[in-house]
């Protein structure tokens with residue numbers, strides 16, 4: 281989820297959503313889906329539920345404990361749908377390589393639990409990074425090690441140096457098939473439409489990372505939650521890192537319905553090699569409770585088979601693509617000289633570099649006090665406390681007019697600080 285425990289943007293403990301939003305505040309820090317899209321989603325979901333529960337062969341079983349990996353009906357539909365929609369060519373998604381989760385956050389947490397990486401295990405994280413992933417690793421008492429990035433994502437030289445510093449013995453535990461729990465460390469990545477930078481890792485970098493992970497016995501967890509949200513046909517996306525690993529067991533793809541449908545469903549999937557999937561299926565949580573969100577996967581099966589998820593994806597791409605265009609136009613028009621950015625072509629975020637002397641926290645304070653406008657200062661996405669002259673704005677949540685207004689006000693206050 282996308283909010284922060286900061287006193288500036290309060291996380292709601294009592295309202296109807298995770299974040300507190302007042303009508304007067306425009307908080308461009310919120311990386312949640314567009315409410316108009318969600319209202320269409322509710323209508324389709326209602327019909328999908330009806331379809332699901334009117335099917336006599338299925339309706340009782342959705343209230344039963346579900347199979348540990350998720351129902352085969354759901355996983356089969358999901359595999360076919362992903363094969364069709366993942367933009368880059370690559371191997372087909374196979375249902376036996378999927379494990380149902382209650383969203384990407386749950387996939388991340390379960391991966392830490394199961395692969396012996398908790399309690400002092402090392403996790404390498406890009407700097408900057410999706411900031412709440414760090415809290416999940418904290419839950420598992422993992423040691424977070426930052427890896428440098430350049431304008432094109434993770435710095436391969438720094439990554440190799442960091443991998444090489446792992447204990448020799450752990451790096452050498454390579455065997456086929458690898459037994460679960462024998463990885464030396466975890467690497468957490470958002471390879472496509474990165475949060476917060478919007479960067480798409482090149483094929484060359486992806487290949488190098490996969491090779492390094494194999495050589496140093498590291499498990500790469502790819503948060504692939506924005507892979508289906510590309511808004512331009514000009515630059516085809518490189519293959520997912522999971523397909524580059526070729527089932528050697530060093531890459532997990534972490535997927536979710538949160539951004540393409542609605543985070544309230546708490547439904548997602550892990551895609552991994554058979555031996556890794558087997559370990560997920562044998563976990564205590566799946567063995568005791570069964571499928572992590574069985575009933576919802578019933579409704580989502582109908583969303584898939586009735587073509588409703590296609591409709592939602594089309595709507596999401598159109599809506600977010602249009603808002604991204606407006607946000608970029610406004611930034612180009614309003615921002616003073618010295619402000620730079622790499623325009624993203626997908627995802628939810630724009631990462632903006634301000635002139636070095638500007639402290640983004642101070643800018644935020646002014647924007648909040650004077651205009652009730654918010655955004656995320658760059659250091660919130662940094663585990664080293666860096667990127668203080670960067671800001672992240674999300675174009676997903678507010679309508680185009682409000683988005684443009686918010687950006688204009690941020691630019692106004694920035695000009696006054698210079």
Ligand SMILES: Cc1ncc(COP(=O)(O)O)c(C=O)c1O
Nearest residue numbers: 281282383384385410475536538
């Ligand atoms: C990179 C990344 N991973 C995971 C999540 C959370 O996903 P989910 O709602 O599926 O737990 C987010 C949401 O902001 C995200 O940006």
